[in-house]
Amino acid sequence: TTGNPAGASAILDVDATDKGILIPRMTTAQRDAIASPATGLLVYVNDLTTGFYYYDGIKWIPIFSSSTQIIKTKPADQSITSSAVLTNDNDLFVAVQSNETWQVEGFLDATSTSAIPDVKIAFTIPAGAVMLIGVHAISGAGTVSAVITASGTATVNLPIPASGDQIIFFSGIVVNGGTAGNIQLQWAQNSSNATATTLKKSSFIKSILVK
Numbered sequence: 001t002t003g004n005p006a007g008a009s010a011i012l013d014v015d016a017t018d019k020g021i022l023i024p025r026m027t028t029a030q031r032d033a034i035a036s037p038a039t040g041l042l043v044y045v046n047d048l049t050t051g052f053y054y055y056d057g058i059k060w061i062p063i064f065s066s067s068t069q070i071i072k073t074k075p076a077d078q079s080i081t082s083s084a085v086l087t088n089d090n091d092l093f094v095a096v097q098s099n100e101t102w103q104v105e106g107f108l109d110a111t112s113t114s115a116i117p118d119v120k121i122a123f124t125i126p127a128g129a130v131m132l133i134g135v136h137a138i139s140g141a142g143t144v145s146a147v148i149t150a151s152g153t154a155t156v157n158l159p160i161p162a163s164g165d166q167i168i169f170f171s172g173i174v175v176n177g178g179t180a181g182n183i184q185l186q187w188a189q190n191s192s193n194a195t196a197t198t199l200k201k202s203s204f205i206k207s208i209l210v211k
Helices: 028-032
Strands: 042-045 051-055 060-062 069-073 078-080 087-096 101-112 120-124 130-139 142-148 164-175 181-188 197-199 204-209
Touching: 028 042, 069 087, 078 087, 087 101, 087 204, 101 181, 120 130, 120 142, 120 164
Parallel strands: none
Antiparallel strands: 042 051, 051 060, 069 204, 078 197, 087 181, 101 164, 101 197, 101 204, 120 181, 130 142, 130 164
16 A cells, blocks of 8 residues: 555555456356345456446346447458348347346348348347347338247348348347346348348347346
8 A cells, every 4th residue: 555544434445546356256157156145245346247246135236337338340241141040140149147047139231233142130148138129221122020028030021122131120028037047139031032131230139228
């Protein structure tokens, strides 16, 4: 310390201008394995949804940080050819911990030079989680709305006009259970075709930790 007097109301007063204080760092599993945590206990979680957490007497609560609002953007186009099998998107997923609730929204820009393959999307979530995500798709081929409630279950066909774009908006909520994992976007051609369906680099997913 610098030798300055401690604050009158402080039981511990650490004074420095060139160093900080390190709170215990651990994984989610290690945090959850703490036996009978005291109310107010503070730790730093360094996997999944990273950040400071305190125990409120019932559950672990995140202290607001950048990890409570996550935006993932595609850095490059991704294409699928000759496949109607749902595939995990390379970039658009969010790690969630047990018993968290996340608001999820985003924007997808799908395109193809042919009107045949079109596109379909889905989300997978951890076992025991519940989701309700609305989808609204707009293109020159029409407007389609759908609701996703089941993990890994595709929407109805979202038509893409030849050499056009299908703009897809989605918004909803995921309430996780006791298993950590990912909220993962999946997509594929609706009809398998040799002409590629492409999800463009402008696409993104935004998630906000509700509790």
